[in-house]
Amino acid sequence: MPKRILVVEDDATIRETLSFNIKKEGYLVLAAQDGAEALRSARTARPDLVLLDLMLPEMSGLEVCRVLRQEGDVPIIMLTAKDSEVDKVVGLQLGADDYITKPFSLRELFARMTAVLRRSEQRALPAAVDEDRLGRLTIDRAGRRAMIDDTELKLAPKEWELLAYLVRRPGRVFTREILLEQVWGYSYLGDRKTVDVHIRWLREKLGRFGKLGFQIVTVRGAGYRIDPMRKSAEATA
Template sequence: MLQQILLVEDDGSISEMIENYLTKEGFHIVHAEDGVKAIEAFQNERFDLVLLDLMLPELNGMEFLKIIRQRSTVPVLIVSAKDSDVDKALGLGFGADDYIAKPFSMIELLARVKSAIRRANQYSSPAKQEPISVHELTLDLENVRLDKKGKEIKLTLKEWEILKLFFMNQKKVFTKEQLYQSVWQDDYYGDENIINVHMRRLRKKIEDNPSKPRYIETLWGIGYRLGEF
């Protein structure tokens, strides 16, 4: 699906230039030439970003910004020639995310647009994570719960992180260094004992026969991987 931008600009030549350029770059542009029409468009469609001129007829950009901030956190990039109004929109709690001053280059505008959308996506709520099942084990990522044949198995935080790492990377082989860095978030100095202890305890909880593990296999001299069933 194309990312959709609401362009609120009353200058026809500027709006046409922006719309043509961003359309060629793969965006879908909805244009509104005044604040009232912009509100109508915003109520009827979903947008990934708003490009907003502040000097608008009917309803100015600042009023439009206050209205949409009551219902949405969509990123807003101000396009304006008046530094004083930009300062107000950015600094007085109106909720703009960034601005670009007129005149501007299309390359700079595109970079600002992509950056604002990328930041918004990074901080948006993550999608619901579905449980992951491997043979008789089910890892419920939303509720931080492990079940085996429908019965809950209690794990420590590190045991959970180890198992989650393997479940989410089912084809990957992890060396002890990679495992330590991923789970403990620290440099590995060759001390295998901490990994061995946690792996032994985890296997006692999840394996039918811990001495012959099937869920987390040891590749001697290499590391570990999730078993195949």
């Protein structure tokens, strides 16, 4: 069954152009011109992906993103004319999966759509209640262990918690502030570089095992994510 794409854009020309070209790629397209209509469509039609313009009348795209993320886990790609690091970080912090800055090519948009949909499908795969698997890595949540194939990784408690948190949502970007809150706790007053240091330690320990089927990626100006990787594209992070 074709994937359903919700296009949320107040500019009629852009909305119609996107809808036309996305349909040509074999998707089913829903369209909304403002935030309220977008939320109604998302609740009734249950799209597989939302393309969300940041600058909407009345209810902003960031507010729509926040509500969508509160109500579910639908993938969201932000469309923005603002090439501002702050806007990108806020959107990602609210739960958007990716962003693309106008003007953009259809080729780039379709590549990002394919990648986000693929990551969403991987997250939806059934898994054991207390285990998460990604490539050669298994996170045993009940035993608080991390295994590469049959070998247990020697991780400090916070290293394990950080890795387990990232693995639970592959492809999702997390800012350093979110990681500090979720892994170290709201009362933690340490330097943001604590996250960077622990990421470096994880990369060093994971790197000893060669190709793993994923990599920890630094998103410049935003934070970190774990990317599942195809065998043909696998490389050291």
